[in-house]
Amino acid sequence: xxxxxxxxxxxxxxxxxxxxxxxxxxxxxxxxxxxxxxxxxxxxxxxxxxxxxxxxxxxxxxxxxxxxxxxxxxxxxxxxxxxxxxxxxxxxxxxxxxxxxxxxxxxxxxxxxxxxxxxxxxxxxxxxxxxxxxxxxxxxxxxxxxxxxxxxxxxxxxxxxx
Amino acid sequence: xxxxxxxxxxxxxxxxxxxxxxxxxxxxxxxxxxxxxxxxxxxxxxxxxxxxxxxxxxxxxxxxxxxxxxxxxxxxxxxxxxxxxxxxxxxxxxxxxxxxxxxxxxxxxxxxxxxxxxxxxxx
Numbered sequence: 708x709x710x711x712x713x714x715x716x717x718x719x720x721x722x723x724x725x726x727x728x729x730x731x732x733x734x735x736x737x738x739x740x741x742x743x744x745x746x747x748x749x750x751x752x753x754x755x756x757x758x759x760x761x762x763x764x765x766x767x768x769x770x771x772x773x774x775x776x777x778x779x780x781x782x783x784x785x786x787x788x789x790x791x792x793x794x795x796x797x798x799x800x801x802x803x804x805x806x807x808x809x810x811x812x813x814x815x816x817x818x819x820x821x822x823x824x825x826x827x828x829x830x831x832x833x834x835x836x837x838x839x840x841x842x843x844x845x846x847x848x849x850x851x852x853x854x855x856x857x858x859x860x861x862x863x864x865x866x867x868x869x
Numbered sequence: 870x871x872x873x874x875x876x877x878x879x880x881x882x883x884x885x886x887x888x889x890x891x892x893x894x895x896x897x898x899x900x901x902x903x904x905x906x907x908x909x910x911x912x913x914x915x916x917x918x919x920x921x922x923x924x925x926x927x928x929x930x931x932x933x934x935x936x937x938x939x940x941x942x943x944x945x946x947x948x949x950x951x952x953x954x955x956x957x958x959x960x961x962x963x964x965x966x967x968x969x970x971x972x973x974x975x976x977x978x979x980x981x982x983x984x985x986x987x988x989x990x991x992x
Contacts, residue, residue, distance in 0.1 A: 758874075763952075767946060771942045774938050779935070782931075784929050831953050832957045835961065836960070839965035845968050849968070849975065852947075853975055859943045859979030860979055863979075866932070866933075
């Protein structure tokens with residue numbers, strides 16, 4: 708009962724925040740609304756017993772992606788004019804509508820199999836055992852580190868001034 | 870387990886109520902005529918927020934700041950790997966420590982590259 712109430716509060720706040728991201732004229736306020744949306748999504752993860760995913764959501768999305776977005780706004784020219792419409796308005800509306808139709812169709816047409824087992828709780832410790840123990844996914848973890856290395860070097864190469 | 874998160878939820882509710890009350894209390898006090906309303910430029914100035922800007926406040930910042938944000942993002946994603954390992958540190962033992970050392974070393978190469986290429990210096 709409490710879980711359902713929490714879920715609905717989170718869901719309503721997330722949808723309202725997401726709508727305000729789209730409808731706000733002020734880009735900076737839209738970014739702050741997006742951060743609120745990220746936080747409520749983390750709350751929804753907690754109600755689904757995905758506590759590690761919630762921590763990652765807070766750490767990466769609320770902590771880092773929002774910094775990137777706000778920095779991008781700081782670098783935007785004439786940002787005080789706000790979120791102006793341009794000639795891409797109609798194509799964007801078409802693409803958005805098509806994407807919405809595809810998503811709604813996929814969500815409603817898929818038969819969602821719900822596992823009979825109750826979820827692990829907390830999830831962080833079993834996940835660590837899976838990733839770092841001797842017969843765990845050690846190689847994929849190291850490949851993930853290589854991917855990060857590629858991202859860092861890519862960022863250096865792209866942003867370096869000649 | 871979920872009860873612990875309930876405490877965090879309770880904390881969030883307290884945070885929202887506290888910050889709302891900090892805004893609402895002065896408004897109510899003014900409506901009740903307890904606080905006199907004599908606005909003047911000095912009283913209305915944003916003295917807590919530093920010096921008032923000269924010219925436009927929304928200036929375009931240097932692109933170089935974005936690079937630091939990107940580098941920070943890579944470190945943040947590294948923490949995603951380190952966090953579950955740190956939670957389960959005692960049970961996982963020495964093998965996982967070596968794994969994590971290799972992990973950090975691989976990512977560190979990128980930072981050494983950045984350092985050697987002098988991209989962390991501000992010109």
